[in-house]
Amino acid sequence: MTVVALSAAALLLAGCGTGVSPDTDPDDTTDAVTIENCGREVTVDGAPEAAVGMHPAQTELMLRLGLADRLAGQAQTTAQALPDDVAELAEGVPVLGDMAPPSREDLLAVEPDFVYSPTTYEFSADQGFASIEQLDDAGAGVYVATGGCEDRRMTGKVTDLFTDLENLGEIFGVQDEATGLMEESQTTLDEVAEVTKDVEPLRVAQVYYEGGTLQAIGAGIEYDILNLAGADNVYTPDQDAFSDFFAATISPESLAAEEPDAIVFAAYDEEHEASTREYLKSTFPDMPAVQEDRLIVVSTSDMFPGTLGNISAVQQIAEQLYPDAF
Incomplete structure (x- = not known):
């Protein structure tokens, strides 16, 4: 990975995304969830059944939320090894790309209904990737990590992760699992703060x-x-x-x-x-x-x-x- 690539893919981009609201159609038995993410509204009609993790970090998060059976693909798999305790859960999930994000054709071929990415770089049409607009047209909800939009790159926080967990909990109906991960993470941060407060x-x-x-x-x-x-x-x-x-x-x-x-x-x-x-x-x-x-x-x-x-x-x-x- 070159400095330019790292800056583009790992460092350049960041973001914001807050606000979860149920949007129930009284004529529909399935609840829709609307999320504000990176300055745009993302509406998902019912819990996604064919999600794609665009980076192992996002794939891991969905696996830990108990969503292995909802995954239609995983991408950039050689960028980071999945932790041993969840790697087996992903063995049957199709690999759409190794070091780079999947091409437009490869991503659309699995007919995703939800695509979860660490940054907006993964949707760069000029790189041959499916754009957010193209995925919208294909019926896929696109969610970028809260720290992954361009207007948040300079001000991102570690705790932006909690916004993502809260949103994913609502989108997939796994609020208890999401709350558990947030509590574990906050406990770790609290322990570090306590240990280092007097150093x-x-x-x-x-x-x-x-x-x-x-x-x-x-x-x-x-x-x-x-x-x-x-x-x-x-x-x-x-x-x-x-x-x-x-x-x-x-x-x-x-x-x-x-x-x-x-x-x-x-x-x-x-x-x-x-x-x-x-x-x-x-x-x-x-x-x-x-x-x-x-x-x-x-x-x-x-x-x-x-x-x-x-x-x-x-x-x-x-x-x-x-x-x-x-």
């Missing part, structure tokens, strides 16, 4: 490195993840570099000057992690983060909007920043 915050820089380009991350869900982990962010949304975009290309000299106590970086596989570690260690041998061996890797998939990985990333980073507190 001396470490100054943490979040970066992404690939192909000789070093980027700093200073806004969006990634920024919120560090905040919730008890970090003192080196890069923040109020800095000029992040006034228009959550990431900015920086020079090695500027990062060295910040002297961060720790560095958090995203990697999409073991090779990428190894190359990033090597770059950081060889380029910044005198940096406190390197000297103290506080180079913390997170999966790029855990930074995707609308994923339980956002929660686990908070816990993972906090535990590695403050191991004595846990």
Whole structure:
């Protein structure tokens, strides 16, 4: 995955979606549910029977809600392995794409009635993907993770996931399961907050490195993840570099000057992690983060909007920043 692709698919896009309202036609025995999502209304007539998860994070969420028998497809399956405890549930679900979103033809071929995506990138018609309009015309409800619309990329929060769970609970009629996942996730966040409330915050820089380009991350869900982990962010949304975009290309000299106590970086596989570690260690041998061996890797998939990985990333980073507190 290139820096450009990551920015487009994993980092560039984000969103908003709130508001669930039942819309019952008295002449129809099936309740319709209307959701406001990314500035548009999504109406689903009855619980979907042929849903597609456009990324493993979304597929996992539906599996954990007990919807395995409602899945007509799963996409971008090689972008992230499903957790072992739910992977078996997806064995019979057709794979529509491996590293990239499915083509328009492949997605429409399974006749979905609901498509759940982490971002709006998966509906880029110029990339050969089915657009939201085309899916609407085919009768499929399209739902984008709350953190996955363009107008929320800079301000996304980890707790946007709870909006998604609440909405999915209403759409599929699995409110109890959705509430259970929300409560588990909130418990994890509360535990991390309790453990880290009295620590001396470490100054943490979040970066992404690939192909000789070093980027700093200073806004969006990634920024919120560090905040919730008890970090003192080196890069923040109020800095000029992040006034228009959550990431900015920086020079090695500027990062060295910040002297961060720790560095958090995203990697999409073991090779990428190894190359990033090597770059950081060889380029910044005198940096406190390197000297103290506080180079913390997170999966790029855990930074995707609308994923339980956002929660686990908070816990993972906090535990590695403050191991004595846990």
